[in-house]
Amino acid sequence: MNQIPEMTRRVFLNQTLQALGAAAAIPLAACTVGSVKSSTGMLVKTGSAAEIPPLDFLTPDQYVALESVTDTMIPRGGAFELGARDVGLAARIDSHLPRLDPAVAQGFRGALVFVEQQAPSLAGKAAPFSGLSEEERTAVCNAMLQAGGLPAGVFMAMKFFSLSYFYTLDATWKYTGYDGPMLLEDSR
Amino acid sequence: MIVQGHDITGPRSLRTHTLVVGSGSGGGVAAYHLAEAGVDTIVVEEGGYHVASEFNQREEDMYPMLYRSGGQQMTSDGMINVMQGSCYGGGTVINVSDAFDIPSEVLAHWQRTYGTSEWTEKSLEAPYRRVHRNVNVKRINKSLVNRNNGLLLETAQKLGWSAEVMHSNRKGCVGSGYCLLGCAYDARLGTNLTYLPWAVEKGADVYTDVRCDRLERINGSSWRAHCTVVQRGLRTARLPLTIDCERVVLAASAIFTPAILLRSGLGDGLPQLGRNLTLQPQLGLVGRFDEGDEIVHWRGAPQSVEVDEFADNSVERGLGGFRLEGIGGAIGPVMIMTPGFGREHKRFGKYMRNLSATLLLVPDQPSGAVSYQWAEDGRVTPKIDYVMQDEWKQRLKAGMRRGAELLFAAGAREVAFANQAFPPLRSPDDLSRIADFRIEPGLVTFNSAHNQSTCRMGTSPANSVVDQNLKVHGLENVYVMDGSIMPTSAATHTMIPIMAAADFAVHRMLQS
Numbered sequence: 001m002n003q004i005p006e007m008t009r010r011v012f013l014n015q016t017l018q019a020l021g022a023a024a025a026i027p028l029a030a031c032t033v034g035s036v037k038s039s040t041g042m043l044v045k046t047g048s049a050a051e052i053p054p055l056d057f058l059t060p061d062q063y064v065a066l067e068s069v070t071d072t073m074i075p076r077g078g079a080f081e082l083g084a085r086d087v088g089l090a091a092r093i094d095s096h097l098p099r100l101d102p103a104v105a106q107g108f109r110g111a112l113v114f115v116e117q118q119a120p121s122l123a124g125k126a127a128p129f130s131g132l133s134e135e136e137r138t139a140v141c142n143a144m145l146q147a148g149g150l151p152a153g154v155f156m157a158m159k160f161f162s163l164s165y166f167y168t169l170d171a172t173w174k175y176t177g178y179d180g181p182m183l184l185e186d187s188r
Numbered sequence: 189m190i191v192q193g194h195d196i197t198g199p200r201s202l203r204t205h206t207l208v209v210g211s212g213s214g215g216g217v218a219a220y221h222l223a224e225a226g227v228d229t230i231v232v233e234e235g236g237y238h239v240a241s242e243f244n245q246r247e248e249d250m251y252p253m254l255y256r257s258g259g260q261q262m263t264s265d266g267m268i269n270v271m272q273g274s275c276y277g278g279g280t281v282i283n284v285s286d287a288f289d290i291p292s293e294v295l296a297h298w299q300r301t302y303g304t305s306e307w308t309e310k311s312l313e314a315p316y317r318r319v320h321r322n323v324n325v326k327r328i329n330k331s332l333v334n335r336n337n338g339l340l341l342e343t344a345q346k347l348g349w350s351a352e353v354m355h356s357n358r359k360g361c362v363g364s365g366y367c368l369l370g371c372a373y374d375a376r377l378g379t380n381l382t383y384l385p386w387a388v389e390k391g392a393d394v395y396t397d398v399r400c401d402r403l404e405r406i407n408g409s410s411w412r413a414h415c416t417v418v419q420r421g422l423r424t425a426r427l428p429l430t431i432d433c434e435r436v437v438l439a440a441s442a443i444f445t446p447a448i449l450l451r452s453g454l455g456d457g458l459p460q461l462g463r464n465l466t467l468q469p470q471l472g473l474v475g476r477f478d479e480g481d482e483i484v485h486w487r488g489a490p491q492s493v494e495v496d497e498f499a500d501n502s503v504e505r506g507l508g509g510f511r512l513e514g515i516g517g518a519i520g521p522v523m524i525m526t527p528g529f530g531r532e533h534k535r536f537g538k539y540m541r542n543l544s545a546t547l548l549l550v551p552d553q554p555s556g557a558v559s560y561q562w563a564e565d566g567r568v569t570p571k572i573d574y575v576m577q578d579e580w581k582q583r584l585k586a587g588m589r590r591g592a593e594l595l596f597a598a599g600a601r602e603v604a605f606a607n608q609a610f611p612p613l614r615s616p617d618d619l620s621r622i623a624d625f626r627i628e629p630g631l632v633t634f635n636s637a638h639n640q641s642t643c644r645m646g647t648s649p650a651n652s653v654v655d656q657n658l659k660v661h662g663l664e665n666v667y668v669m670d671g672s673i674m675p676t677s678a679a680t681h682t683m684i685p686i687m688a689a690a691d692f693a694v695h696r697m698l699q700s
C-alpha cells in the first residue's frame with residue numbers, strides 16, 4: 001500500500017487537489033484475470049463499458065468501481081427489493097460530484113481508486129473490487145472496517161455517499177415511508 | 189445595499205469606516221449596531237446570498253449551497269465533521285435555533301482563569317435583552333415538539349431525570365423540520381432575516397461572494413483589506429476587490445478568522461492565535477422502535493428537548509458532564525449513523541419512520557489548533573487538528589450508557605451509535621459493551637457545530653488574542669467578534685452567546 005493510501009487519506013482530510021488527482025492516476029503494477037487496464041491505469045471489470053452512461057465527473061473505470069461499491073452498500077433484496085442499481089445510484093452520485101468542494105470530489109475519486117485497487121488485498125483477493133462477487137465484496141468491506149485507519153475511513157466515505165444519495169432520492173421513499181419536503185404550498 | 193458577487197464585473201476599490209468580515213452570528217450583530225450608530229459599514233461574506241424560495245429542503249442541494257465544503261469539512265484525522273454555515277447569515281441560516289445564554293459558572297470560570305472580570309452576568313444583561321428581543325427568543329411551542337424529542341422528555345421524567353423544552357429564535361414556525369437545510373418559511377430568525385437587512389436599511393452595504401484574504405496597514409492605523417470576488421459554488425477566484433477602512437471587525441468564525449490574521453502577517457506576538465480550539469464533538473445515537481411506533485424524526489422542530497440531568501458545570505472547569513438532545517430533519521445523516529451495510533442494513537431504511545435520533549453533547553476543554561494552506565488564488569484550506577482527552581472520552585462513554593438506557597426505557601428495540609464497527613445494542617443487557625467502543629478515525633464520526641476559542645479573550649498576548657473589548661492585542665482598530673473569542677466553550681449552543689458578545693463589544697466600542 002504505497003502512495004495511494006496516503007494521498008487518499010489527504011482527500012478526506014480535505015487537502016490538496018493535486019495530490020488526489022495524482023492518486024487517481026497512479027497505474028497498477030499488474031493486471032488480474034477478468035479485468036482490463038483502462039486508459040487511466042485502473043483495472044476494470046471487462047465487458048462493463050457498454051452500460052456506462054454519459055458521465056459528468058468520473059472516468060468510465062471509476063464509474064464501474066463506484067457501481068460495484070453502491071451495489072455492495074445497497075444491494076437488491078433484503079428488507080425491501082429496491083437496490084442501488086435500480087435507481088442508477090452511481091450515475092446520480094457522479095452528477096453531483098462537480099458541485100462539491102473540489103477537494104472533496106477529488107478525494108472521492110482517490111478513495112474509489114483505493115477501493116478498486118488496494119482494498120481487495122485486505123481480504124486476500126487479487127482481483128479489482130469490481131471484479132469480485134457480492135460475497136467477496138462484502139468480505140472486502142468488512143476487512144476495510146476491521147483494518148481501521150485509512151481503509152475504514154474510505155469505507156465510511158463510500159457508505160456516506162451511497163446512503164446519502166440513495167435515501168434522498170424520491171424513488172426510494174415509498175419503501176422507507178419518508179414523505180419528502182414540506183414546502184410552503186404543502187402547508188397551506 | 190446588497191451586492192452579489194456575480195454583479196461585480198471588474199476589479200473594485202471601496203472605502204468605508206468599518207469593515208465587517210463574515211455575516212453570521214457575530215458579524216451580523218456587529219454590522220447592524222455599527223450602521224444603527226451611523227458608522228459607514230461594509231460587510232463582506234464569502235458565501236452566497238440566498239433566500240427562502242431557494243431552500244428546497246433537499247439535502248443534496250442545500251448542503252453544497254449553504255455549508256462550508258458542502259458540509260464535509262473534517263478534522264485532520266477524519267474523525268470529526270466540523271460543520272459550518274457559509275452563506276449570507278452564516279451559521280444562523282442552517283442551525284437548529286436552540287437558544288442558550290452563557291451559564292453563570294462559565295462566566296465565573298473565565299473570570300477566575302482568564303481574568304475576564306468585565307464579562308459578568310450584569311454587564312451582559314443589556315446585550316442579552318437586545319439579542320433575545322431582536323431574534324425573538326422564546327420557549328419552543330409544545331405543538332412543535334415532535335415525538336422524537338417528546339420521547340426524551342417523557343422518558344427522562346419517568347426516570348426522574350431533569351429535562352426541558354428548550355428556547356429558540358423562531359416566529360411563525362410550521363414545524364417542517366428542515367432547519368438544517370435553511371428555513372423555507374422565513375420562520376427561523378437568523379441574521380439573514382434580522383440584523384443584516386436592518387443594517388442595510390441603516391445604510392450598510394453587504395457584499396456576498398467576497399472573501400477577505402488579508403489586511404494591510406496603511407497610513408498608520410488604517411487598513412486595506414485585500415479581498416477576492418469568488419465564483420458562487422466552487423469559490424474559485426474571479427476578481428480582486430480592495431476596501432480601505434479605519435477599522436476592521438473579523439467575524440469569519442473560529443476556523444477562518446485566524447487565517448486572515450496569519451495571512452496578513454499579524455500573528456507575531458500572538459502565540460495563542462489559532463490554538464485552544466474547542467469543538468464540542470457530538471455523537472449520534474439512533475433508536476429503532478417497533479413498526480407501529482411512528483417517530484418520524486424529520487417533522488416538527490428538529491431539536492426541542494434537552495436532558496440536562498448529567499450536565500455538570502463548575503467554576504473550576506466551565507461546562508462539564510454531558511447532555512442528550514433530540515435531533516432530526518435530515519434523513520441522510522441519520523441513516524449514516526446506523527452501522528453496517530448491505531441487505532442487513534436495509535432494515536434501517538425500511539423502518540425509517542420508526543427511528544429516533546438523539547445527540548450526545550459532551551463539552552470539551554480547549555484541545556485543538558488550526559493551521560492553514562493557501563492556494564495561489566488566496567483560497568484557504570484549514571488543517572484542523574484536534575486531540576480527544578481521556579477525561580472527555582470517559583464522559584462520552586458515560587453519556588452513551590445513559591443515552592442508551594433512556595432509549596431502551598422509551599421502548600427502543602435496538603440502539604446504534606455512529607460507529608461503523610460497533611453492532612447495535614439489542615437490550616439493556618448489552619450496555620456493558622460500551623466499554624469496548626473504539627474511538628478511532630474511520631470507525632466513528634462525531635459532529636461539531638460549535639467551533640470556538642482560537643482567538644480567545646484574556647488579559648495579555650501571552651494568554652490570549654483579544655482583550656475584553658475584543659480588540660486584538662497590539663493592533664489598532666482590529667477586532668474579533670465571533671465564536672473564536674470565547675476562552676472556553678461558552679454554552680452547549682453558541683449562537684446567542686456569540687450574538688451577545690458582539691452586541692456587548694460593539695456598544696463598548698461605540699461608547700469609547
Ligand SMILES: Cc1cc2nc3c(=O)[nH]c(=O)nc-3n(C[C@H](O)[C@H](O)[C@H](O)COP(=O)(O)OP(=O)(O)OC[C@H]3O[C@@H](n4cnc5c(N)ncnc54)[C@H](O)[C@@H]3O)c2cc1C
Pocket residue numbers: 209210211212213214215232233234235271272273274275276277278279280282283284285286287288368398399400401439440441442444445448491636637638639669670671672681682683684686
Ligand atoms: C448544523 C449546525 C447546527 C447548529 N445549531 C445551533 C443551535 O441550535 N443553537 C445555537 O446556539 N448554535 C447552533 N449552531 C452554532 C452556531 O450557528 C454557530 O456557533 C454560530 O453561527 C457561529 O457564529 P460565528 O459568528 O462565529 O460564525 P458563522 O456564523 O459561522 O459565520 C461566519 C461567516 O464568515 C464567512 N467567512 C469565513 N471566512 C471568510 C472570509 N475570509 N471572508 C468573508 N467571509 C468569510 C463564512 O462564510 C460565514 O458565513 C449550529 C451550527 C451548525 C453548523
Ligand code: SF4
Pocket residue numbers: 358360361362363364365366367368370371372373374375376488489490
Ligand atoms: S421547523 Fe421548518 S418552519 Fe420551523 S424554523 Fe425550522 S425550517 Fe423553519
